[in-house]
Amino acid sequence: xxxxxxxxxxxxxxxxxxxxxxxxxxxxxxxxxxxxxxxxxxxxxxxxxxxxxxxxxxxxxxxxxxxxxxxxxxxxxxxxxxxxxxxxxxxxxxxxxxxxxxxxxxxxxxxxxxxxxxxxxxxxxxxxxxxxxxxxxxxxxxxxxxxxxxxxxxxxxxxxxxxxxxxxxxxxxxxxxxxxxxxxxxxxx
Amino acid sequence: xxxxxxxxxxxxxxxxxxxxxxxxxxxxxxxxxxxxxxxxxxxxxxxxxxxxxxxxxxxxxxxxxxxxxxxxxxxxxxxxxxxxxxxxxxxxxxxxxxxxxxxxxxxxxxxxxxxxxxxxxxxxxxxxxxxxxxxxxxxxxxxxxxxxxxxxxxxxxxxxxxxxxxxxxxxxxxxxxxxxxxxxxxxxxxxxxxxxxxxxxxxxxxxxxxxxxxxxxxxxxxxxxxxxxxxxxxxxxxxxxxxxxxxxxxxxxxxxxxxxxxxxxxxxxxxxxxxxxxxxxxxxxxxxxxxxxxxxxxxxxxxxxxxxxxxxxxxxxxxxxxxxxxxxxxxxxxxxxxxxxxxxxxxxxxxxxxxxxxxxxxxxxxxxxxxxxxxxxxxxxxxxxxxxxxxxxxxxxxxxxxxxxxxxxxxxxxxxxxxxxxxxxxxxxxxxxxxxxxxxxxxxxxxxxxxxxxxxxxxxxxxxxxxxxxxxxxxxxxxxxxxxxxxxxxxxxxxxxxxxxxxxxxxxxxxxxxxxxxxxxxxxxxxxxxxxxxxxxxxxxxxxxxxxxxxxxxxxxxxxxxxxxxxxxxxxx
Numbered sequence: 001x002x003x004x005x006x007x008x009x010x011x012x013x014x015x016x017x018x019x020x021x022x023x024x025x026x027x028x029x030x031x032x033x034x035x036x037x038x039x040x041x042x043x044x045x046x047x048x049x050x051x052x053x054x055x056x057x058x059x060x061x062x063x064x065x066x067x068x069x070x071x072x073x074x075x076x077x078x079x080x081x082x083x084x085x086x087x088x089x090x091x092x093x094x095x096x097x098x099x100x101x102x103x104x105x106x107x108x109x110x111x112x113x114x115x116x117x118x119x120x121x122x123x124x125x126x127x128x129x130x131x132x133x134x135x136x137x138x139x140x141x142x143x144x145x146x147x148x149x150x151x152x153x154x155x156x157x158x159x160x161x162x163x164x165x166x167x168x169x170x171x172x173x174x175x176x177x178x179x180x181x182x183x184x185x186x187x188x189x
Numbered sequence: 190x191x192x193x194x195x196x197x198x199x200x201x202x203x204x205x206x207x208x209x210x211x212x213x214x215x216x217x218x219x220x221x222x223x224x225x226x227x228x229x230x231x232x233x234x235x236x237x238x239x240x241x242x243x244x245x246x247x248x249x250x251x252x253x254x255x256x257x258x259x260x261x262x263x264x265x266x267x268x269x270x271x272x273x274x275x276x277x278x279x280x281x282x283x284x285x286x287x288x289x290x291x292x293x294x295x296x297x298x299x300x301x302x303x304x305x306x307x308x309x310x311x312x313x314x315x316x317x318x319x320x321x322x323x324x325x326x327x328x329x330x331x332x333x334x335x336x337x338x339x340x341x342x343x344x345x346x347x348x349x350x351x352x353x354x355x356x357x358x359x360x361x362x363x364x365x366x367x368x369x370x371x372x373x374x375x376x377x378x379x380x381x382x383x384x385x386x387x388x389x390x391x392x393x394x395x396x397x398x399x400x401x402x403x404x405x406x407x408x409x410x411x412x413x414x415x416x417x418x419x420x421x422x423x424x425x426x427x428x429x430x431x432x433x434x435x436x437x438x439x440x441x442x443x444x445x446x447x448x449x450x451x452x453x454x455x456x457x458x459x460x461x462x463x464x465x466x467x468x469x470x471x472x473x474x475x476x477x478x479x480x481x482x483x484x485x486x487x488x489x490x491x492x493x494x495x496x497x498x499x500x501x502x503x504x505x506x507x508x509x510x511x512x513x514x515x516x517x518x519x520x521x522x523x524x525x526x527x528x529x530x531x532x533x534x535x536x537x538x539x540x541x542x543x544x545x546x547x548x549x550x551x552x553x554x555x556x557x558x559x560x561x562x563x564x565x566x567x568x569x570x571x572x573x574x575x576x577x578x579x580x581x582x583x584x585x586x587x588x589x590x591x592x593x594x595x596x597x598x599x600x601x602x603x604x605x606x607x608x609x610x611x612x613x614x615x616x617x618x619x620x621x622x623x624x625x626x627x628x629x630x631x632x633x634x635x636x637x638x639x640x641x642x643x644x645x646x647x648x649x650x651x652x653x654x655x656x657x658x659x660x661x662x663x664x665x666x667x668x669x670x671x672x673x674x675x676x677x678x679x680x681x682x683x684x685x686x687x688x689x690x691x692x693x694x695x696x697x698x699x700x701x702x703x704x705x706x707x708x709x710x711x712x713x714x715x716x717x718x719x720x721x722x723x724x725x726x727x728x729x730x731x732x733x734x735x736x737x738x739x740x741x742x743x744x745x746x747x748x749x750x751x752x753x754x755x756x757x758x759x760x761x762x
Contacts, residue, residue: 038374041321042309049313071373090498096318096338099374 028079030059031105032181033089034189035074036066038097047074047098050091056080060178071099073189075180077156100188108184115159116141117150117166118173125169136162147172197325198227198356201289204332205233207364210260212236212251212617213289214244218264220304221291223356225262236617236646239638241268243610245275246636248286250614253597254572254622256409258285258339259614265291266304269311269350274604276315276346281601282432283405285344287335294354295323308350317345323352325360333365334372342377343496344409378495381512381520389467389491389508390524396465396489398533399425402448402477405432405600406470406495412515413437413593416469419518423528426537428456430471431585434596439589440569445537446546446589449477451582454544454735454748459537460485461743467491470514473503474601475739475761483742493517544735544748546586553728554703556580556655560587562706563625563653566714571623572615574598576608576632579661582733584627595622606635609652613639616648623651623714630656630683640693643720651713652722654686657729665732669750670757690722697722 037043044063051058062075078085085103092101121129126148133140133150136158142149152162156179163174183189195203201224205213214236217225228235238244241263248259263269269290279286292298293305309321318338320331335347393399401420407413407429413436420427420443427437428448439446445456460466466488471477473492478484481504492499492506493514500509510517548557560583567573569591575581575598590596597615599607612626633654643650664678690697696716698709700723713721737746740760 038372042313042319045310046313053314087498087502090500090502094496094498096372096375 028081029105030077030079031085031103032109032111032179033076033078033092033101033103034181034183035076035092035101036099036189037072037074038099039065039070039072040097043072043095043097044074046095047076047092050088050095051078054084054088056084056088060176062178062180075178077179102188104181104183104189108187109181109189110184111155111179111181112153113156113159113179114177115152115162116173116175117152117163117171119148119150119166120146120170120172121148122146129166129169132162132165136165138162194359194361196223196227196356197328197351197358197360198223200325200328200360200362201332201351201356202227202231202233204329204364205260206231208332208336209257213260213262214238214247214251214614215262216241216244216264216268218268218291218304220265220293220353221262221268221289221351223353224289224291224351227356228262235262236642238610238642240636241271242274242606243636243639243642245272245286245288246278246604246607246610247614247617247639247642249275249279249284249607250574250597250611251618252279252284252286252614253282253611254594254615255618256411256594257618258287258336261286261288263288263290264304265293265308266306268304269306269308273312273315274602274606276312276348278599278602278604278607279346280315280317282599283344283409284346285339286346287339288346288348290348290350291356292321292350292352295352296354298352309348312348315346316348319348319350321350322355325355325358326362328355328360329362329365330370333367334370337367337370338372338375342375343406378497378511378513381510381517383520385508385510386517386520387524389510390521392465392489392491392507393423393467393528394526396528397530398463399423399465399467399528399530400459400463401425401427402460402466402468402471403427403429403433403436404468404471405430406493406514407433407436408470408593410470410495410513410515411593412469412518415515415518415522417441418522419525422522422525424530424534425528426459426534428452428460430474430477430600431598432600433471434585435590435593436470438591440591443534445541447585449474450479450737450739451586451733451735453546453586454746455537455540457735457737457743457746458540458544462536463488465489465491467493468506469493469518470495472499478503478743479737479745480740480742480760483744554700554706554725556583556657556725556727556731557587558703559653559655559700559706559710559725559727560584560627563627563710564588566707566710567623567625569595571595571625571714572597572612572619574608574612574615574624574626576626576628577603577605578629578632579665579731579733580627580629580655582662588627605632608632609643609650610636610639612650612652613643613648616643616650617646623649625651625653627653627655629661630654630658630680630686631660633686634683637689640690640695640720640722644693644695647719649717650720651716652720653710653713654722654724655727656683656686656724657727657731658683659729661731662733664730668730668732670738670755672754686722686724695720695722697724699723700725
């Protein structure tokens with residue numbers, strides 16, 4: 001059993017935990033939305049405004065060119081009232097430059113995220129940290145005399161768990177790519 | 190022979206000509222000068238307004254009266270920001286207008302140069318779509334897309350920001366046809382799904398007390414005739430929203446008039462009691478539903494809308510049919526069997542008799558009386574635009590519409606200052622129609638300089654100013670809910686509107702007594718040589734009833750001012 005799985009119960013609040021009893025579920029689980037957009041100026045702002053107008057918080061947003069030239073893909077994770085989210089998705093789909101908007105929450109998807117973590121540490125701590133890093137199949141990508149930079153890859157939940165495990169140490173910098181997803185099989189992302 | 194390329198501005202104007210644009214409403218300025226220069230040689234007529242807000246409402250009034258897009262041309266910076274109220278108004282009421290803005294040269298974008306502003310950025314939330322054109326080659330494509338997007342599906346405003354070097358420079362791009370547009374994210378609903386239409390027909394067949402609730406979508410699609418056929422076949426009563434007025438004949442025996450906050454008592458009672466309500470191009474606005482939790486709880490709800498984003502926005506219907514109102518009703522009609530609704534129609538007739546629209550005949554000149562008589566004179570044949578406030582609600586109650594696109598007002602945005610310029614735009618679009626605007630003294634003063642615009646074009650717009658020297662609707666709420674604490678509603682300092690109109694060299698008449706109403710309204714109605722201002726000096730304090738206090742259920746409708754003190758409304762504004 002991997003470390004990521006064993007630490008599930010101590011994850012930070014706000015993340016969806018499907019194995020928990022209903023009363024333990026957070027009120028507003030994180031939703032993952034994919035957008036396929038026409039790559040026209042202003043499309044990112046138009047998308048952001050749909051969320052902002054309704055006071056909805058975007059937790060992560062990844063934009064990259066799509067396989068088809070002239071189009072981009074966005075993966076957005078966000079949390080908030082589910083009925084508002086339904087409305088947001090309809091309003092996103094209505095935007096002239098948005099080809100489609102899909103909520104993949106609960107669907108069969110491949111997901112991935114990369115994180116870089118910088119830790120200031122002495123030699124004693126370094127051994128403990130490396131053990132954790134090893135358990136999470138992360139890698140040290142920069143060794144310094146007083147610091148380490150770690151690159152972790154996997155599901156967002158796994159990265160959450162790694163961060164939690166590294167909390168006791170001097171985590172000075174953290175950057176996450178944001179979640180990217182792809183629907184399994186022939187389903188459209 | 191050396192052929193000279195057109196400038197971007199010339200190409201733009203050629204594109205507008207190809208779209209059939211007759212008028213451009215606008216106000217000039219430095220960054221828009223190349224476009225104004227190109228207009229000089231065009232057959233498109235420029236209507237120079239006195240303020241950019243006026244220009245947007247004129248284009249909006251033109252669009253709503255004709256169904257064709259209205260075009261606005263303004264300069265950069267403040268010229269463009271002055272269009273924002275007009276954009277919001279058009280966006281909320283699904284009106285197709287195209288706003289062309291001059292802009293600083295491309296290299297100075299974002300540099301705080303003179304009259305430079307992030308206009309596309311400022312306007313994102315109030316447009317259907319927008320463009321910042323950074324290369325003259327894009328002009329034909331952008332113009333074609335703008336007109337296509339503004340006028341199709343659920344119409345709305347489109348803004349095009351045009352840097353001066355782009356309009357001044359050469360443009361060697363060819364014209365674009367609609368078939369060549371590439372808009373993969375923009376679709377127009379196809380014919381409605383047959384299974385959903387059949388489902389709606391089954392619900393309608395089972396209903397004992399159905400009601401048809403008609404909105405602006407029916408106006409836009411011209412669904413009125415089909416809806417009347419549906420109502421007559423079903424033997425179902427009709428109610429319409431403020432913006433749905435005109436789609437169907439309000440004088441028809443099956444028509445109960447306007448529903449909602451200031452709708453007729455019989456319309457609202459029918460909505461409370463119905464067992465099926467079918468929205469045709471209406472969007473369950475808070476002015477219609479009152480307290481949502483108690484709105485038609487047990488009734489079947491059918492929703493027909495061209496905009497799929499309206500599905501489940503406010504409430505969850507039993508059937509949602511995405512499509513153009515007229516086409517959906519045409520598909521539905523063959524499936525409809527004659528309804529047996531005699532008891533239901535008798536009940537509606539009884540309510541109509543028991544709770545008619547009425548108003549006190551004493552206590553000075555009454556707005557209701559003036560508008561009742563205006564209705565008698567216009568008989569649904571004139572285009573009536575209104576401003577926003579008490580007079581708007583009374584006009585909606587008393588001026589019954591019989592023809593489509595004959596009723597124009599700002600519903601969603603509730604924009605004061607809309608009345609006069611929208612009437613001017615409507616008159617440009619419909620020169621053979623008589624056009625009245627009904628304004629309050631508050632709203633009239635927000636765009637009154639457009640009197641000059643009407644006058645220089647000899648437009649026979651008739652402007653009825655309901656003058657009570659108050660912001661009357663807010664005063665009414667303060668009287669009813671705030672213990673008569675009149676705060677910020679007294680329009681002390683109003684000018685003499687008759688003298689003001691005459692200062693513009695415009696014919697002006699004053700109504701002071703009820704006995705003069707018919708004669709003066711008729712005189713104005715018959716005067717066609719130019720604008721005419723009629724000032725009705727009405728009772729200072731008067732209230733619009735029926736009224737459903739904001740946030741109250743429809744069953745909480747007040748027919749008249751209650752004796753007891755009312756709680757402040759806690760629902761929507």
